Amino acid sequence: MDAFFAxxxxxxxxxxxxxxxxxxxxxxxxxxxxxxxxxxxxxxHSALPMAQARRLCPNAAFxxxxxxxxxxxxxxxxxxxxxxxxxxxxxxxxEAFVDLEAGPYGPVLAxxxxxxxxxxxxxxxxxxxxxxxxxTGLTGSVGxxxxxxxxxxxxxxAKPDGLVLIEPGQxxxxxxxLPVRALPGIGPATEQVLRRAGLSTVADLAEAGEAELVQxxxxxxxxxxxxxxxxxxxxxxxxxxxxxxxxVEDTYEVDxxxxxxxxREVEALAARCVRRLRAAxxxxxxxxxxxxxxxxxxxxRSETLGGPTDDEAVITATARRLAEQVDITGGVRLLGVGVxxxxxxxxxxxxxxxxxxxxxxxxxxxxxxxxxxxxxxPEAAVVxxxxxxxxxxxxxxxxxxxxxxxxxxxxxxxxxxxxxPGRVRTFAVDDPALEPxxxxxxxxxxxxxxxxxxxxxxxxxxxxxxx
DNA sequence: TCTGGGGTCCTAGGACCC
DNA sequence: TCTGGGGTCCTAGGACCC
Numbered sequence: 001m002d003a004f005f006a007x008x009x010x011x012x013x014x015x016x017x018x019x020x021x022x023x024x025x026x027x028x029x030x031x032x033x034x035x036x037x038x039x040x041x042x043x044x045h046s047a048l049p050m051a052q053a054r055r056l057c058p059n060a061a062f063x064x065x066x067x068x069x070x071x072x073x074x075x076x077x078x079x080x081x082x083x084x085x086x087x088x089x090x091x092x093x094x095e096a097f098v099d100l101e102a103g104p105y106g107p108v109l110a111x112x113x114x115x116x117x118x119x120x121x122x123x124x125x126x127x128x129x130x131x132x133x134x135x136t137g138l139t140g141s142v143g144x145x146x147x148x149x150x151x152x153x154x155x156x157x158a159k160p161d162g163l164v165l166i167e168p169g170q171x172x173x174x175x176x177x178l179p180v181r182a183l184p185g186i187g188p189a190t191e192q193v194l195r196r197a198g199l200s201t202v203a204d205l206a207e208a209g210e211a212e213l214v215q216x217x218x219x220x221x222x223x224x225x226x227x228x229x230x231x232x233x234x235x236x237x238x239x240x241x242x243x244x245x246x247x248v249e250d251t252y253e254v255d256x257x258x259x260x261x262x263x264r265e266v267e268a269l270a271a272r273c274v275r276r277l278r279a280a281x282x283x284x285x286x287x288x289x290x291x292x293x294x295x296x297x298x299x300x301r302s303e304t305l306g307g308p309t310d311d312e313a314v315i316t317a318t319a320r321r322l323a324e325q326v327d328i329t330g331g332v333r334l335l336g337v338g339v340x341x342x343x344x345x346x347x348x349x350x351x352x353x354x355x356x357x358x359x360x361x362x363x364x365x366x367x368x369x370x371x372x373x374x375x376x377x378p379e380a381a382v383v384x385x386x387x388x389x390x391x392x393x394x395x396x397x398x399x400x401x402x403x404x405x406x407x408x409x410x411x412x413x414x415x416x417x418x419x420x421p422g423r424v425r426t427f428a429v430d431d432p433a434l435e436p437x438x439x440x441x442x443x444x445x446x447x448x449x450x451x452x453x454x455x456x457x458x459x460x461x462x463x464x465x466x467x
Numbered sequence: 468t469c470t471g472g473g474g475t476c477c478t479a480g481g482a483c484c485c
Numbered sequence: 486t487c488t489g490g491g492g493t494c495c496t497a498g499g500a501c502c503c
């Protein structure tokens with residue numbers, strides 16, 4: 001999908017169509033997740049610090065992500081891919097490999113002569129792009145080729161809103177002139193190593209040979225890069241696999257200096273991590289703590305337990321213990337808690353879970369009773385956070401989205417994916433007529449089906465982060 | 468006003484075991 | 486009694502991807 005998150009926002013918010021839109025972390029330490037093509041003209045791109053993006057493109061709409069909406073659209077698109085073949089490998093919400101040979105057109109493609117097969121692939125791809133456009137209003141780009149490597153390269157060349165087919169036999173001709181960075185798996189560090197060795201294009205890599213690349217990059221990486229450089233890629237398309245780890249992390253607006261505060265945050269992160277773990281129906285054996293210090297130096301500490309667990313008390317205590325051992329002098333900008341070595345539920349887990357839930361019910365009931373008796377603690381009024389881009393509904397004015405918020409006011413634009421550009425109104429942040437709402441489907445017809453689905457989103461709805 | 472969040476894979480050293 | 490040789494597991498770090 002082209003500029004996926006930003007494109008979903010433009011589809012959902014008619015007033016933003018044709019305008020620069022930037023989705024990402026809006027805090028002082030945020031980075032750009034996706035910039036619309038209008039914003040890219042100003043030099044804004046993924047991973048750019050948001051502060052720089054604001055300088056480069058001050059008139060853009062800056063929005064926090066709405067992952068439930070992106071997941072809905074993603075489900076629709078992935079559904080279209082599965083019509084082409086059951087063998088679909090999603091790489092993210094907006095990208096996937098499809099093995100056409102494994103699908104209904106496989107036998108036809110195998111029989112067809114070269115030219116006929118090529119025409120069929122092109123027709124399938126154009127139909128797919130049209131279906132995506134029809135069902136979501138968004139554009140996607142397709143790369144077609146004989147391997148995952150070349151399909152990926154082709155789709156990059158096709159963007160935005162295009163289709164590129166690379167014929168078998170043309171691999172080396174296409175790859176040769178590209179910069180080494182075009183190969184997946186070559187990032188900034190590898191690029192530097194290669195540049196120092198005088199290798200800047202893929203053709204240079206092919207010429208260098210496997211021995212030299214292994215020398216420079218190590219056994220696995222070097223051999224893999226060499227294979228790719230000569231257009232060889234035998235990796236199969238593999239259907240969606242179970243996650244191997246689950247983790248949660250937060251970067252704080254201001255570095256944490258206080259040990260007690262760090263420990264409290266670690267416990268909160270561990271609780272969130274456990275919620276995700278359990279929502280996925282998994283348990284884990286290794287608990288990982290991640291700490292990024294004031295100077296951006298990052299360390300991890302881990303502990304492997306005797307067996308897999310999804311017990312919040314166990315995971316929280318382990319994370320806490322790890323956090324007690326790290327030096328936080330100078331301050332901490334990020335904390336993270338993860339669980340690895342995942343397994344599906346075990347009997348012990350279910351048993352421990354039942355015990356704990358029972359205990360929790362007792363303590364919760366007791367706490368409630370105590371709270372009632374001790375005549376209402378002055379529960380700090382939960383100040384609702386209105387995030388730019390967020391979906392809301394007003395009792396009188398209907399559905400809209402938060403355009404901005406500050407000094408006790410929140411500005412809402414009232415429009416929907418199928419309305420024209422809407423008008424703006426301002427309210428007090430605690431206006432009872434205004435409430436957060438779920439994303440609207442981009443097309444009126446679908447939605448009932450795709451929005452509720454079989455809960456494939458896992459952590460998307462229901463389980464919410466509480467308040 | 469530098470540098471998110473959620474992942475995957477690889478490497479390397481030490482412990483431990485046979 | 487200066488030195489083995491694999492294999493596996495654990496821990497830590499780093500590169501990379503979207």
